[in-house]
Amino acid sequence: MSSSCAAPHGGRRRPRRRKATTVPSDTRPNRHGDTPPPRTGSSEIEVLRGFLDYLRTSIAAKADGAPEPQVRTAAVPSGTNLLGLLNHLTFVECSMFLGDDVTDWQATFQAAPTDSVADVVARYRDAVERANEVLDGCADLGAPVPRPRPGRPAPSLRWALTHMIEETGRHAGHADILRELIDSTTGR
Numbered sequence: 001m002s003s004s005c006a007a008p009h010g011g012r013r014r015p016r017r018r019k020a021t022t023v024p025s026d027t028r029p030n031r032h033g034d035t036p037p038p039r040t041g042s043s044e045i046e047v048l049r050g051f052l053d054y055l056r057t058s059i060a061a062k063a064d065g066a067p068e069p070q071v072r073t074a075a076v077p078s079g080t081n082l083l084g085l086l087n088h089l090t091f092v093e094c095s096m097f098l099g100d101d102v103t104d105w106q107a108t109f110q111a112a113p114t115d116s117v118a119d120v121v122a123r124y125r126d127a128v129e130r131a132n133e134v135l136d137g138c139a140d141l142g143a144p145v146p147r148p149r150p151g152r153p154a155p156s157l158r159w160a161l162t163h164m165i166e167e168t169g170r171h172a173g174h175a176d177i178l179r180e181l182i183d184s185t186t187g188r
Contacts, residue, residue, distance in 0.1 A: 059171060060121055068117065075178050085175050086175075096145065096164060
């Protein structure tokens with residue numbers, strides 16, 4: 001077979017029939033009220049960045065408009081709350097792509113009592129925008145992330161993007177459950 005994906009048990013693969021319907025865009029919810037994964041370019045960097053941005057948008061939307069005080073109330077014994085997850089991811093973005101030094105990661109899981117939902121969402125979106133500005137200047141996935149952090153080597157761009165997809169995806173799953181517990185909102 002010329003394809004790198006072998007058929008199960010060495011059998012021949014049958015060509016898949018494509019549906020005659022149009023593919024939903026990455027910004028339009030499907031019939032279940034969910035947004036499908038993004039259509040990206042075919043290069044590795046386009047795929048990684050496309051999926052990271054998809055997850056970033058999903059988690060920001062999950063917190064945006066969530067009611068107080070439930071958005072900051074722990075719904076599980078670990079103390080995890082929806083606003084804290086987004087606050088944490090803001091710090092992760094700033095650390096990974098902007099070189100900010102975080103000394104107490106556990107503290108990042110709590111938003112300040114004076115921060116509104118809109119404040120935390122705006123701060124996250126701002127961090128993502130600034131991180132994307134850095135990423136826009138990066139073309140080599142094997143090169144280190146160009147963050148200013150003297151004395152500490154930076155990971156490769158490939159590793160950083162993959163880690164951010166894992167980190168954001170993991171917390172987006174937590175956010176899905178927390179938001180559903182708060183007000184029954186589901187979907188990405």
